[in-house]
Amino acid sequence: RLSTALAPSPGKRSIGVSRGAPNKSEDAKAHVVRGGLRSGKGGRNAERVVRSSPTDDVGPSFEGKTSDGYQEVAEAIGRACREMGFFLVTNHGVREGTMAALVEETAAFFARPLEEKLATSRKKANMTRGYTASSALAASVEVSTPRDLCEYYSMSRFDEPGSAEAAGFKPGREGVFASNEWPKRADKFKKAWLAYYEEMESLADHLLSLMARALGLADDWFVPFCDQHITNLVGLYYPPQPVEPLPNQWRRGQHTDFGSLTLLYRAQHAAGLQVEHAGAWIDVPDLPGALVVNVADLMAVWTNGTWRSALHRVANPPTQDRLAARLSFAFFHQPNYDAPAACVVPTTCDRDESGESVVTSGDWVTRQIRRVQK
Numbered sequence: 001r002l003s004t005a006l007a008p009s010p011g012k013r014s015i016g017v018s019r020g021a022p023n024k025s026e027d028a029k030a031h032v033v034r035g036g037l038r039s040g041k042g043g044r045n046a047e048r049v050v051r052s053s054p055t056d057d058v059g060p061s062f063e064g065k066t067s068d069g070y071q072e073v074a075e076a077i078g079r080a081c082r083e084m085g086f087f088l089v090t091n092h093g094v095r096e097g098t099m100a101a102l103v104e105e106t107a108a109f110f111a112r113p114l115e116e117k118l119a120t121s122r123k124k125a126n127m128t129r130g131y132t133a134s135s136a137l138a139a140s141v142e143v144s145t146p147r148d149l150c151e152y153y154s155m156s157r158f159d160e161p162g163s164a165e166a167a168g169f170k171p172g173r174e175g176v177f178a179s180n181e182w183p184k185r186a187d188k189f190k191k192a193w194l195a196y197y198e199e200m201e202s203l204a205d206h207l208l209s210l211m212a213r214a215l216g217l218a219d220d221w222f223v224p225f226c227d228q229h230i231t232n233l234v235g236l237y238y239p240p241q242p243v244e245p246l247p248n249q250w251r252r253g254q255h256t257d258f259g260s261l262t263l264l265y266r267a268q269h270a271a272g273l274q275v276e277h278a279g280a281w282i283d284v285p286d287l288p289g290a291l292v293v294n295v296a297d298l299m300a301v302w303t304n305g306t307w308r309s310a311l312h313r314v315a316n317p318p319t320q321d322r323l324a325a326r327l328s329f330a331f332f333h334q335p336n337y338d339a340p341a342a343c344v345v346p347t348t349c350d351r352d353e354s355g356e357s358v359v360t361s362g363d364w365v366t367r368q369i370r371r372v373q374k
Contacts, residue, residue: 059091061210065219070210077207078214085295085310086275088287089207094199094265096289101192102235103267107327109189110151110237120153120181127174128154128232128369130181138253140368141311146249149316153235155180155193167228168337168362175369176230176337176362197233200263200331204231207261207293208333215303216347225302225339226260230362231332238272238314238326245316251326252314257296258365259334264292268327269317276311284312296332298361301341304348337362 060069080087109117120130132154134147156178158164164177182190205226212221238251251272266273266286273284273292284292300309317324339361343349 057091058089058207058210059093061206062093065209065213071213074210074213077210081211081214081295081299081307083308084275084277085300085308086284086312087293088285088290089293090287090290092203092291093206094196094203094291098192098195098199099265099267101188102196102265102329103327105186105189105192106153106235106237106329107268109153109183109186110235110327112183116183117151117153120183122175122181123178127176127178128234129156129178130154132373135372136253136374137255137372138250138313139371139374140255140258143254145253146246148253149238149241149245149249149251150314151237151239153237154232155182155197156230156232157197167230173337173362173366176366193233193235196329197331200233200333201229201231203291204261204263204331204333207263211261211299215345217345222260225335225344226333228336230334230337230365231259232334234330234332236326236328236330238328240325241316241322249316250313251316254311254313256309256311257294257330257332258298258368259296259332259361260299260302261333262292262294262296263331263333264294265329266292266326267329269321269324271321272314272317272326274313274315276313281313281315297364298335298339298341302344302348304343304345304350306345306348334365335361 058073060067061073063069077087114133117131118133121132122129130153132152134150135152136145136147138145138148158167158177159179167177169177208222208226209219212219215221236252254276264273271283271286274281275284275294276282294312295307295309297309300307314326316322317326337360341359341361341364
């Protein structure tokens, strides 16, 4: 029933994937993989949108919501979300010391013996906590590939007593609301991750207010959908590749993200992120200190496909760089568990469908995690 509910209905924009053959090749085009979800209309050259979007510098938006800078940044974000679904931000306000501590502690964690990392592995089905040795992320868009050449560590915000209940915990939702699996002898690790998570929460709130302005809404319009978010922060470690990858095996297979938006910090050897546009894979440039922001599935559905949840992947390094590891951090902002997975933005919805949903944010992310973990 969940699969049926997630499939797009005729004439509607809803969460869904195509019902075609389950083993599409890695080269499958985005409109085939994502069905009606990814329906944003690209107008400009994708390379120009990525490399020279005026959304690169969001510093002026911190001057206040009545400033010209705030309005200009909001308009630039709106253009990038319509045309590409990806943009880079600098002057984002995240402290360099916070980022440096995160990198140092996480690199040390991934250098630990495998048995120590596995001690933090998830304890429940459909749970994204602690260490995962591998997965096949392309399965989330019904593309069959070998398992990705990526290890990762995940955490969320439900360690404090009562926090899960306040955010909508019920029996059957244990995976989403699980407490964290922290490594042993790692107080500095925990401190670094919690500090970075807090700064990402603040920046995500700021960007969501700019996105609301870009859509012609009140700046706080998204707050009721995200005030009890179920976001995961994930550290992604891409080990050296001394052996040639298998055919169609990637550092991270093609996928879209599941929530409202993603904030990605590419900390070490950042090259490799690619976004699909008009049937081509385009490199997202490495801009030191910048964060990559991309529209995710729920935001695309909320805006009736006006904004694009862009298909992306992490390509394998060129031969001369195969022995270099890569480290990134993704803040996968996921709206409240019970937020609807349907068009909710009144400036984009058809009058008869606004707010309709039999599926929630939590339903969708749970389904996608289950598919990836198989």
